[in-house]
Amino acid sequence: MLSYALTLALLSWSAVAQTQSKTLNLYTARHYSTDEAFYSGFTKLTGIKINRIEGGEDALFERIKAEGAASPADVFLTVDVARIWRAEQAGIFEALKSAVLTKQVPAHFRAANNTWFGFSSRARVIAYDRSKVSPGDIARYEDLAGPKWKKEICTRSSSHPYNLSLISSMIHHLGEDKAREWARGVAGNLARPPRGGDTDQLKAVDVGECSIALANHYYYLRLLRSAKTEDRALVERVKIVWPNQNDRGTHLNISGGGLLKTAPNRDGGIKFLEYLASDTAQTYFANGNNEWPTVKGVKLDNPALEQFGRFRTDSLPLAKLGETQAAAQKMADQVGWK
Amino acid sequence: MTTLAATLRTRVFKEESLNRIGALGFVSLVTAALVVAPIVAVVWNIVLPSEATWSHLASTVLPEYILNTLLLLALVAVGVITSGVSVAWLVTNYRFPGQRILEWALVLPMAMPAYVMAYAYTDWLQAAGPVQTTLRELTGWRVREYWFPEIRSLPGAAAMLSFALYPYVYLLARSAFIDQSRSTHEAAQLAGYGVWGRFWHVSLPLARTGIVAGAALALMETLADFGTVSYFAVNTFTTGIYRAWLSLGDAVAAGQLATCLLVFVFTMLAIERRQRGRARYAGKRNPMPPQPLSGWRAWGACALCSAPIAFGFVIPAAILLKLTLTNPEVQFGAHLYGLVFNTFILAGIAAVAAVAVALLLAYAARTLTSPLVHGANRVAVLGYALPGAVIAVGILFPLGIIDNAVIALLREYFGIKSGLLLTGSLVALIYAYLVRFLTVAFQTVEAGLTRVTPSMDDAARSLGLSPARTLVRVHAPIMRGSMATAALLVFVDVMKELPATFAMRPFNFDTLAIEAYNLAKDERIAEAALPALVMVAIALVPLVLLSRQIAASARRSRENIH
Numbered sequence: 026m027l028s029y030a031l032t033l034a035l036l037s038w039s040a041v042a043q044t045q046s047k048t049l050n051l052y053t054a055r056h057y058s059t060d061e062a063f064y065s066g067f068t069k070l071t072g073i074k075i076n077r078i079e080g081g082e083d084a085l086f087e088r089i090k091a092e093g094a095a096s097p098a099d100v101f102l103t104v105d106v107a108r109i110w111r112a113e114q115a116g117i118f119e120a121l122k123s124a125v126l127t128k129q130v131p132a133h134f135r136a137a138n139n140t141w142f143g144f145s146s147r148a149r150v151i152a153y154d155r156s157k158v159s160p161g162d163i164a165r166y167e168d169l170a171g172p173k174w175k176k177e178i179c180t181r182s183s184s185h186p187y188n189l190s191l192i193s194s195m196i197h198h199l200g201e202d203k204a205r206e207w208a209r210g211v212a213g214n215l216a217r218p219p220r221g222g223d224t225d226q227l228k229a230v231d232v233g234e235c236s237i238a239l240a241n242h243y244y245y246l247r248l249l250r251s252a253k254t255e256d257r258a259l260v261e262r263v264k265i266v267w268p269n270q271n272d273r274g275t276h277l278n279i280s281g282g283g284l285l286k287t288a289p290n291r292d293g294g295i296k297f298l299e300y301l302a303s304d305t306a307q308t309y310f311a312n313g314n315n316e317w318p319t320v321k322g323v324k325l326d327n328p329a330l331e332q333f334g335r336f337r338t339d340s341l342p343l344a345k346l347g348e349t350q351a352a353a354q355k356m357a358d359q360v361g362w363k
Numbered sequence: 364m365t366t367l368a369a370t371l372r373t374r375v376f377k378e379e380s381l382n383r384i385g386a387l388g389f390v391s392l393v394t395a396a397l398v399v400a401p402i403v404a405v406v407w408n409i410v411l412p413s414e415a416t417w418s419h420l421a422s423t424v425l426p427e428y429i430l431n432t433l434l435l436l437a438l439v440a441v442g443v444i445t446s447g448v449s450v451a452w453l454v455t456n457y458r459f460p461g462q463r464i465l466e467w468a469l470v471l472p473m474a475m476p477a478y479v480m481a482y483a484y485t486d487w488l489q490a491a492g493p494v495q496t497t498l499r500e501l502t503g504w505r506v507r508e509y510w511f512p513e514i515r516s517l518p519g520a521a522a523m524l525s526f527a528l529y530p531y532v533y534l535l536a537r538s539a540f541i542d543q544s545r546s547t548h549e550a551a552q553l554a555g556y557g558v559w560g561r562f563w564h565v566s567l568p569l570a571r572t573g574i575v576a577g578a579a580l581a582l583m584e585t586l587a588d589f590g591t592v593s594y595f596a597v598n599t600f601t602t603g604i605y606r607a608w609l610s611l612g613d614a615v616a617a618g619q620l621a622t623c624l625l626v627f628v629f630t631m632l633a634i635e636r637r638q639r640g641r642a643r644y645a646g647k648r649n650p651m652p653p654q655p656l657s658g659w660r661a662w663g664a665c666a667l668c669s670a671p672i673a674f675g676f677v678i679p680a681a682i683l684l685k686l687t688l689t690n691p692e693v694q695f696g697a698h699l700y701g702l703v704f705n706t707f708i709l710a711g712i713a714a715v716a717a718v719a720v721a722l723l724l725a726y727a728a729r730t731l732t733s734p735l736v737h738g739a740n741r742v743a744v745l746g747y748a749l750p751g752a753v754i755a756v757g758i759l760f761p762l763g764i765i766d767n768a769v770i771a772l773l774r775e776y777f778g779i780k781s782g783l784l785l786t787g788s789l790v791a792l793i794y795a796y797l798v799r800f801l802t803v804a805f806q807t808v809e810a811g812l813t814r815v816t817p818s819m820d821d822a823a824r825s826l827g828l829s830p831a832r833t834l835v836r837v838h839a840p841i842m843r844g845s846m847a848t849a850a851l852l853v854f855v856d857v858m859k860e861l862p863a864t865f866a867m868r869p870f871n872f873d874t875l876a877i878e879a880y881n882l883a884k885d886e887r888i889a890e891a892a893l894p895a896l897v898m899v900a901i902a903l904v905p906l907v908l909l910s911r912q913i914a915a916s917a918r919r920s921r922e923n924i925h
Binding site for chain 1: 787
């Protein structure tokens with residue numbers, strides 16, 4: 026009897042969260058404590074409360090598929106373009122006719138059919154030991170494959186979305202054969218088998234395990250803005266370059282999302298997406314997690330981010346990166362980039 | 364005499380089983396079917412056509428992954444068995460300084476998830492970490508000019524998993540040693556066996572079931588591990604499953620690979636069962652009195668038993684504590700209490716549910732000779748070896764179908780518009796834990812059930828007790844210890860669980876493990892240290908209770924004799 030009552034209580038717990046119209050149900054792969062600011066900002070603005078499940082995008086995506094037509098999810102946010110591309114291919118997003126979103130978010134940061142939108146961008150940068158490498162030595166991703174850097178490069182596993190998207194972009198720019206040669210060159214130049222995260226690679230350069238590393242820019246900025254002295258000391262010794270400034274520009278990935286076709290609170294979902302593209306929310310992205318806003322002309326409110334100034338970014342439509350994601354992994358497997 | 368009783372028993376059971384498979388058998392079969400459903404959903408992929416993923420993986424990375432997995436299994440097996448058995452033997456049979464504390468403290472590493480241990484050791488031992496930095500400052504060497512063991516490697520992962528998982532072997536070996544009768548040992552002594560001879564030829568074979576069960580749990584956990592190996596970039600078969608699924612976008616191939624893993628585990632378990640045969644050990648509980656050790660032997664034993672606690676608990680906990688205390692960004696507060704509360708609720712309910720289900724299945728297997736019931740039980744425990752994310756997908760799929768069918772029915776016949784009832788509820792999450800951790804409870808309860816000798820059943824039955832009353836009056840009191848052990852083990856396991864919790868929890872419902880993992884994934888190890896530490900602290904409570912209870916029961920049975 027007790028267990029019956031308990032079961033009922035547990036069931037209704039989940040049902041309550043799902044059916045209220047003044048709430049927005051968000052499945053998100055983002056997990057940054059600074060994101061609280063834009064969630065509460067949205068609630069203050071619209072009176073709509075946000076329910077969240079933060080998890081890996083793959084698990085959340087499987088959950089959305091399993092829940093089907095009855096899914097309580099309104100909006101799905103990811104931190105990698107290939108994952109959002111795959112979600113779109115599965116047909117879970119609704120194509121939106123939102124003047125706000127199409128005006129604010131540049132075309133290459135969103136799906137051609139406006140099913141998803143990128144709200145913040147992350148650059149894949151090259152970090153180097155300034156006592157061993159001069160900035161001119163390594164200016165392009167292509168340089169990473171050069172014979173000069175034998176046993177000098179540190180990076181994380183090829184199966185991580187940040188690396189997969191980079192390899193994927195090389196496939197688009199260089200063609201499959203040249204991209205494979207490039208990947209083979211990088212794999213051959215690794216100082217050690219790929220392991221750890223991006224911060225670990227930066228630290229490895231700092232202590233001399235390698236002189237060059239690949240990392241996303243915000244990990245570097247996080248160390249720059251850290252309260253710890255040893256983090257800031259690292260930034261003195263390790264510098265970064267924005268690759269390919271004289272040609273196509275630096276490779277970017279995005280964090281973005283879309284409205285689910287099955288969203289119970291469709292209006293709320295659209296409002297939320299439009300809010301993410303607003304100047305206020307864009308500033309939160311920049312200030313909170315040191316990501317670049319995708320909307321042009323937004324005040325950054327982040328001196329560290331501003332300090333790096335303007336740089337040229339790759340304008341390849343990001344959706345393309347999703348198409349070649351599997352090919353990129355196969356390529357990495359073939360050339361032994363673990 | 365015994366043969367006669369055995370024949371009679373089998374006959375009685377055979378006749379009755381035909382009648383009773385209806386009640387107990389039916390319930391246990393339905394339960395087993397529920398637990399097996401997600402596994403079937405995974406295996407189902409075998410019949411679906413997949414893309415060229417298989418041939419790609421087979422021709423590039425899969426051979427290496429399989430080799431790595433086998434190596435890892437071998438190293439972890441050696442690690443958990445040597446450390447688990449040796450310390451269990453020492454604390455059970457000898458008296459030495461600190462023995463009373465070590466006796467229960469040896470389970471502490473169980474509170475520390477292997478992935479958290481991996482974060483802590485990496486932070487400490489990597490080239491940029493304090494150990495190597497100090498080494499460089501002292502010697503003036505520079506990085507790459509000296510050799511230092513790489514923690515993020517296959518041996519490193521094996522070490523982490525061994526530190527975290529040896530308590531399974533320790534716990535089960537220890538209760539097996541406690542149960543061993545003095546008369547057997549005395550007989551062996553008369554036959555001229557020394558200490559080592561008795562250990563090798565008497566104790567070890569008698570404790571085999573327990574040791575193998577403990578090692579099997581540790582190895583299944585190793586197979587399912589993704590947190591540790593992926594952090595160390597050690598590519599295992601599980602990596603292959605994830606790679607097929609996430610990087611190559613081929614869920615079908617991932618399901619097929621997972622099925623291979625299941626077949627492997629099933630075969631291993633079947634071989635072990637067959638080897639064990641029908642051997643049953645039913646000695647009296649009349650343990651050996653512990654021998655006092657002195658001199659270097661005493662201190663040696665103390666050091667040997669302290670080492671696993673130091674490596675598996677004290678050092679990583681100290682690293683986490685230092686990270687927490689020196690990091691200005693760490694936040695205590697209401698948020699943390701919420702996480703603690705959620706963690707408690709989940710682990711508590713799951714523990715009770717798992718023991719109830721395990722008891723039902725184990726009891727059905729004991730009283731019924733139906734091969735169907737036995738077969739279902741064998742499959743129901745496989746969930747432990749499946750990577751949690753694969754289980755999550757296996758559960759989400761059938762749940763989604765049920766949910767959508769129910770919603771359609773409610774709308775069609777009653778005009779009620781309802782949301783999802785199961786998916787995203789705590790019920791679904793508890794269900795996932797059952798699928799994943801049932802084997803932990805089942806192995807423990809089943810081991811406890813073997814302690815109830817068949818003659819006790821016979822006696823109870825001949826006195827006219829019904830099977831149900833036999834359970835309550837005879838089995839339950841004897842089983843109380845095993846049930847508590849099972850519940851506490853599941854509690855601790857659920858606390859540490861990640862992938863299923865990640866995929867299936869309700870809105871706004873985070874646990875300590877989720878918080879720690881999310882922060883660590885975002886490369887904020889120092890901030891992840893606090894929730895990890897709190898998780899360890901909470902897991903300590905049931906573990907200490909459990910361990911003290913075993914120690915006390917051992918002492919009680921000794922005192923009863925003297």
